Amino acid sequence: MKSLPQKGSSLKREVQKDCLRKFVHRYTKDHIPNWVKSGKTPVQFESDIDWLEHTFFQTKKDGTLDERYCFCESNPTWPENPELRS
Numbered sequence: 001m002k003s004l005p006q007k008g009s010s011l012k013r014e015v016q017k018d019c020l021r022k023f024v025h026r027y028t029k030d031h032i033p034n035w036v037k038s039g040k041t042p043v044q045f046e047s048d049i050d051w052l053e054h055t056f057f058q059t060k061k062d063g064t065l066d067e068r069y070c071f072c073e074s075n076p077t078w079p080e081n082p083e084l085r086s
Contacts, residue, residue: 003058003059003060003066003068003069004058004059004060004061005056005057005058005059005073006056006057006059006063007052007053007054007055007056008051008052008053008054008055008056008057008072009049009052009053011052011057011059011063012063015059015063015064015065016052018064018065019052019055019057019065019072020048020052022065023055023072026044026045026048026051026055026074027041027043027044027045028043028044028045028046028047028048028050028051029043029045029046029047029079030047030048031048031051042078042080042081042084043078043079043080043081044074044076044077044078045074045076045077045079046077046079050077050079051074054074054075054076054077055072055073055074055075056072056073056074057069057072058071058072
């Protein structure tokens, strides 16, 4: 079965919640992961909604997460540091 990359914002609400629960290393103003040591680390996304909008997940044909993949691909928006955008 082939996996399909899908933008998080296009996934069903239940699948989005699953993404937020499984991918705990995202750094948003809504979610600060354990790896952030200080306020000097730039926030990567404005919110969890912004993260979903700019992140792709491997999904099955039915739109659920493909459990064979434990990664996602994000493009940070750097809301407080526009100079970091490429």
